[in-house]
Amino acid sequence: MFENLSQRLGNLFDSLRGQGRLTEDNIKDALREVRMALLEADVALPVVRDFIQGVKERAVGAEVLKSLSPGQVFIKIVHDELTRLMGQENSALNLAAQPPAIVLMAGLQGAGKTTTVGKLGRLLLTRERKKVLVVSADVYRPAAIKQLETVAKQVDVDFFPSEATQQPLEIVTAAVRHARQGFYDVLLVDTAGRLHVDAEMMDEVRALHAALKPVETLFVVDAMTGQDAANTARAFSEALPLTGVVLTKADGDARGGAALSVRAITGQPIKFIGMGEKLDALEPFHPERIASRILGMGDVVSLVEQAQRSVDTAKAQALADKVRAGKGFTLVDMRDQFEQMLNMGGIHGLMDKLPGMGRLSADAKSHIDDRDIRRMIAIINSMTPAERLQPDLIKGSRKRRIALGSGMAVHDVNRLLKQHRDMSDMMKKFSGGGIKKMMRALKGRVPGLPI
Incomplete structure (x- = not known):
């Protein structure tokens, strides 16, 4: 972006x-x-x-x-x-209401409302420890209700069933009743979208808003529509008392015009930004951090927060203990590091938050691909347990077998083994107190770094 x-x-x-x-x-x-x-x-x-x-x-x-x-x-x-x-600072959801706190999601068809409902449900469940119920009032789009049910199951939040033969008002009224009886903290309501703004659509979403009296009314908009996103936002803000905006598909938008326009057009804060297809790729919108990314300063704070959520601290500590004791760096350890990187959004997800990386040319970025990481994981997975622990065993015939099993060439296997040797040599420098010396050398330059 x-x-x-x-x-x-x-x-x-x-x-x-x-x-x-x-x-x-x-x-x-x-x-x-x-x-x-x-x-x-x-x-x-x-x-x-x-x-x-x-x-x-x-x-x-x-x-x-x-x-x-x-x-x-x-x-x-x-x-x-x-x-x-x-918008100066992050504007969090206001869920201070008699449970269930109702969040109404509005927007055009194709903006990503249904997926965003699932992503937001996951975020509230995992980070806020909320008991979440989701419901679809979209009785027009084929399979819309089934789609939300599938997404809800993937993110482990509860789904309130509805039918395309029901009226939207009937669906949401029953969902609110069920949420109260089930002591849910939050009810997320997915409304119907259209291919363009029309009077019928606005009348229906206004009627739902009047009946539900939601604490939050979020406008979901596709970042890749550029100035059209701002125009649509204006139409919705005139029809509904919006409380915030969710910007979706921002990872596919190289320009960023929507992010810079929507707040000014609607007068409402961007509360969340979708940065990928994965169901955990929804982040609170921090204007100062996004401004830093635009100017090539990176976003180290978000990177650290992401690492805290994504990195398996037990595995990281175990690897640090191994390295410190001089026990070696195996191909299993290497695979774990690759998987941790993918969990943090892959190379592009990390680069976007590193200072200076935002200014790399599109051509340079095109040569950096997460597929290379997945290929290396595939090569390691094609090895036997003994080979992963003792890479020196891997000679000619074994290399050919591993290459065949992973769908790669022998030179790909050689390249992986060389990369492992390089990483292993670097790890050896940190054994026997090397890490402590390195940390002591950095002490004073990096605030809060332990000795």
């Missing part, structure tokens, strides 16, 4: 850093470049005007012109204005 915008702004800021001082003239040139970058990112024109005006008012003042590092100050101003544009 934001690849094009990151590259454009990155090139601009590189040139600004070289300036000894900034004048109103070169700030004007810089603002023109920022404006073009935002327009190319498909940000709505009124939003671009407001953003540029906000940057200009701060940039032409003494804050920048009298600074010893004017380029860096200008970058900070752009960062702060991006954060302001997207």
Whole structure:
């Protein structure tokens, strides 16, 4: 996400850093470049005007012109204005209500409402420890109800059954009654979508809202629709008292115009952002972190939070103990590391959050693929338990058998074994107190690092 915008702004800021001082003239040139970058990112024109005006008012003042590092100050101003544009801070769901807290999901067909209901249910279950019930009031789209039932089962939340022959109002009324009797904390209601905004659709969702009186009314919108997302958001915000927005399919949007426009258009915060097809790929939206990603500064805080949720700490500790004791690094350990990386969203998921990585060209990113990791896992899985523990056993005939079993070539097996040797050699340097020395050397540079 934001690849094009990151590259454009990155090139601009590189040139600004070289300036000894900034004048109103070169700030004007810089603002023109920022404006073009935002327009190319498909940000709505009124939003671009407001953003540029906000940057200009701060940039032409003494804050920048009298600074010893004017380029860096200008970058900070752009960062702060991006954060302001997207809402300053994360806006969490307001579930402070008599249970069940009802969350109504609205949006066009194809925006990803049903999948988002499942993702949000999983997030509330795993992170908030809420008892969640989901229900579908979409009686128009074939298999919509069955789809939500399948998703609910995958994320381990309860599903309230409904039929396409029922009326939406009848379905949700029964679901609320069941949620109260079952002492559920949250009821997520999936409403019907249409291919475009129409009066019938709006009338129905308004009637559901009036009957349910939800604590949250979330507008689900596809990030890849660009300015159309902002226009649809405006139509929904005029018809419904929205409390927030969920931006879906953001991982497939290289421009990011919707993320920068929707907040300004609706006046409501983006509460969640969908960054992939997996049912755990829904994250709270943090404007400051997203602004940092756009400017190529990475998002280390989100990366650490993701690691805490995804990494098997017991396995990580066991590996650290092994390495510290000098017991070697096996192919089983290597496979575990690959699997942990995939659990954290794969290489692209990690790169998006690392400083500077957002400015890599699309061509460079195309050569980095999670499929390589999966191929290496497949090669290791084709080995015998003894071979995984003792890679030195793997010679000519064994290599051919492993290559055949994994659908790879012998040179792929050789490449994996070389990579394992390199990693193993690196691990040996950390054995016998090496890790402690490394940690002590970093002490003082990294806050909170234990000795």
